[in-house]
Each structure stands twice: as C-alpha cells, then as structure tokens.
Amino acid sequence: MSEEKLRVGIISCSGEEIPEGTISRLATRRVLELLRPDQTVTLCLPLFLAGGEQERDFARSHPTITVDGCDKRCAQAGTEKHSGPVSAALVVTEMLNGGYPDCARSSRQRGEVDREAVWVVAETIAATVDQLLAEGGGAQGRGAESDGCACSRPLPGGTVAINGEEVTIPGLQMIFGQLLETGVAPEPGNADRVLATVAIYYPVPEAEREAYREALLEAYKRHSAQAGV
Amino acid sequence: MDPAQKVLVIPCSGIGKVHGLISREATYLVTDELAPGQTETLCLALLVKGDEQALARVRSQPCITVDGCPKACAQKNVTLVRGESDGAFQVLQVLKQHRGVQPGSASSLNEAGWTVARELAELVRDKVAELAGCEVTS
Numbered sequence: 001m002s003e004e005k006l007r008v009g010i011i012s013c014s015g016e017e018i019p020e021g022t023i024s025r026l027a028t029r030r031v032l033e034l035l036r037p038d039q040t041v042t043l044c045l046p047l048f049l050a051g052g053e054q055e056r057d058f059a060r061s062h063p064t065i066t067v068d069g070c071d072k073r074c075a076q077a078g079t080e081k082h083s084g085p086v087s088a089a090l091v092v093t094e095m096l097n098g099g100y101p102d103c104a105r106s107s108r109q110r111g112e113v114d115r116e117a118v119w120v121v122a123e124t125i126a127a128t129v130d131q132l133l134a135e136g137g138g139a140q141g142r143g144a145e146s147d148g149c150a151c152s153r154p155l156p157g158g159t160v161a162i163n164g165e166e167v168t169i170p171g172l173q174m175i176f177g178q179l180l181e182t183g184v185a186p187e188p189g190n191a192d193r194v195l196a197t198v199a200i201y202y203p204v205p206e207a208e209r210e211a212y213r214e215a216l217l218e219a220y221k222r223h224s225a226q227a228g229v
Numbered sequence: 230m231d232p233a234q235k236v237l238v239i240p241c242s243g244i245g246k247v248h249g250l251i252s253r254e255a256t257y258l259v260t261d262e263l264a265p266g267q268t269e270t271l272c273l274a275l276l277v278k279g280d281e282q283a284l285a286r287v288r289s290q291p292c293i294t295v296d297g298c299p300k301a302c303a304q305k306n307v308t309l310v311r312g313e314s315d316g317a318f319q320v321l322q323v324l325k326q327h328r329g330v331q332p333g334s335a336s337s338l339n340e341a342g343w344t345v346a347r348e349l350a351e352l353v354r355d356k357v358a359e360l361a362g363c364e365v366t367s
Contacts, residue, residue: 012244013272013274014240014241014242014244014253014272014273014274015272015274016239016240016242016253016256016270016271016272016273017270017271017272018272021242021272021274025242025244025253026336028244029244029335029336030336033336042244042245043245044241044242044243044244044245044249044302045273045274045277046241046242046243046273046274046276046277046302046303046305046306047300047302048277049276049277049302049305049306049309050300050301050302050305050306051300051302072275072278072280074272074274074275074277074278074280075274077278077279078274078277078278081278081279082277105257105261106254106257106258106261107250107254107337107338108254108257
C-alpha cells in the first residue's frame with residue numbers, strides 16, 4: 001500500500017476570454033512542473049460537471065487553492081459549488097496589481113511581459129502552497145499520490161555534484177534559462193544570486209550552501225556556454 | 230443562423246495534457262485569425278460556475294466545442310446548458326492523422342503541435358462557414 005502524502009490541489013480557471021486566464025493556466029502548470037512538483041496536484045475545472053464522484057470529491061480530499069484570472073472567481077465558485085470549500089483563493093489581477101499590461105491570450109503572441117507575469121503568479125501560488133502545508137493543509141484530508149492528475153509530473157531535473165554525490169534539482173535548466181533571460185552573467189560575482197534563485201525552488205540544506213553555491217555556478221556556466229551566451 | 234450572431238467556439242482548455250492546450254490555441258486561431266468576424270470564445274469556467282450571462286449566450290448563440298480528450302468536458306458542459314452543440318470537435322480527430330508525433334507539453338506547443346492546432350482550427354472554421362451558410366472571412 002502506498003504511503004499517503006499530503007498534496008495541495010490547485011485548480012485554475014480556464015479564462016479563455018482574457019489574458020489573465022492564460023497566465024493563470026501557465027502559472028499553475030509551472031508550480032506543478034517546476035516549483036512544487038511533489039507537493040501539488042491539479043484537476044481540470046470543467047471536469048466537476050462532466051466527471052464523476054471522484055472529481056467532485058477533489059476539494060474534500062485535498063487542501064485546495066483556486067487561481068482565477070479575474071474577479072468573477074469562476075474557479076473558486078465552481079469548486080465550492082461542486083466539490084467543497086477551498087483553502088485559499090487567488091486572483092491574477094490582484095496578484096499583478098495593475099502591472100504587466102498588454103499580456104496576450106495566445107502563446108503565439110507571448111513576450112517578456114507575459115513570462116514575467118507568469119513567474120510572479122507562480123511564485124505567489126508556490127508560497128501559498130508552502131503556507132498551507134506548514135499549517136497542516138487546512139480542514140481537508142490527505143490525498144494519496146494516486147489521487148492526483150497523472151499529468152502533474154515534475155520537469156526533468158538537472159544534476160550537480162555536491163560533496164561527491166550527484167543531486168538532481170527539478171527544472172534546473174528552466175531556472176537557469178530564467179536567470180539568463182534576466183541578464184545574470186555566469187561569473188563568480190553572481191554566485192549568491194544563482195544560489196538564492198535555485199533555493200526559491202529547491203530546499204538547499206543550510207550546512208551545504210557553500211558546496212551548492214560553487215556547484216551551481218559551475219553548472220550555470222556550462223548552461224550559459226551551451227546556450228551560446 | 231442569424232448572420233449577425235457570432236458563433237461561440239468553446240475549448241476545454243484541459244490543464245493536464247498537451248491536448249487541452251491544442252484545443253485552446255486552435256480556438257484562438259479561429260477567433261483571432263481564421264474567422265474573427267464570425268466567431269468569439271467564452272470562458273468555459275463561467276458555465277461551470279453557472280454565470281447567468283454566459284448561460285444566456287450559450288442558449289442564444291450557435292456553439293462549437295473543441296475538446297482535448299474523450300472526456301469531452303466542453304461538449305458535456307454545453308450540452309447540460311442547451312442540449313446538443315452545433316458542432317463538436319476533439320483534438321484526437323486530427324492527432325490520429327499524425328501518429329507518433331510529440332506535439333509539445335501542457336505548457337507549450339512545438340512545431341508539430343502548432344500544425345495539429347492549425348488543422349483543427351481549419352476544421353472548426355469550415356463548420357462555422359457551414360453554419361453561416363457562406364464563406365467565412367479572415
């Protein structure tokens with residue numbers, strides 16, 4: 001029998017009519033794939049009406065965060081109507097607070113502003129996940145790993161050697177890509193910045209910070225060289 | 230159909246697999262590029278919530294659904310509101326003609342994914358033209 005593990009459910013609005021719906025969807029995917037892959041699961045919101053009891057039981061069996069594009073709060077209202085109370089309700093327009101204008105609905109038109117907006121929202125969702133887990137998950141119960149959407153698997157990791165042992169960090173290449181996009185040069189003066197960024201997404205043991213600092217800088221140099229920077 | 234009425238194209242936007250993203254992007258190709266004057270989209274979540282304005286639009290306008298998987302969430306949600314939709318498409322209809330391709334991920338489409346999305350969008354555009362009884366204009 002598999003050991004039960006507390007996971008937070010994240011339900012995004014689909015928000016097809018507005019760019020914030022696309023941001024909500026992409027930020028949710030980022031948390032599932034990269035930021036908190038082992039602590040989160042998701043479910044398609046429309047499944048509450050089209051699916052069965054298992055789907056409708058989702059918010060009762062997981063502490064659940066809804067992520068809505070706008071103040072109509074469809075994900076929150078739909079989840080609470082069909083499944084149960086949510087533990088936290090986030091709204092993209094509130095998280096962005098008037099910033100990041102002119103985002104696009106379709107990924108064909110995505111640019112730097114869209115990418116930044118997705119990061120801001122994803123990091124807020126991840127912080128909320130941490131808060132719920134620290135509080136013990138709220139009123140909801142524990143969901144077994146098999147309860148989750150089979151698609152919520154982590155991104156392939158990048159490997160670094162720490163004190164002679166190989167350590168895999170989920171989504172490391174994506175984190176490095178983000179650092180490159182923001183102009184962080186792969187040089188010793190930025191080693192703390194690289195470590196601090198990775199530490200947002202991966203729990204770096206306090207006793208090994210120096211080893212991680214060096215290993216991550218070397219890995220970032222290799223990544224930058226491969227990217228032609 | 231009333232030519233002044235726009236056709237609602239409603240994707241499932243499924244968040245778990247690439248198929249949901251293909252349904253979403255195919256919809257934007259129709260509403261933004263292939264038939265912008267004849268079509269518009271609607272947040273499917275509004276139907277799940279039971280929003281009165283959304284329910285009224287679905288009941289009064291022609292509807293085409295675009296689903297990522299056989300669970301057909303978009304089609305089922307629309308059918309619950311108004312009965313059968315005017316057209317129902319699934320990503321797998323097109324994907325099965327491209328056996329073995331990896332169209333991307335739930336977060337982004339690659340070239341093969343965009344090819345599938347565009348072919349699906351063209352099927353939807355043709356259905357819009359059929360409903361309108363004329364050629365659609367981009």
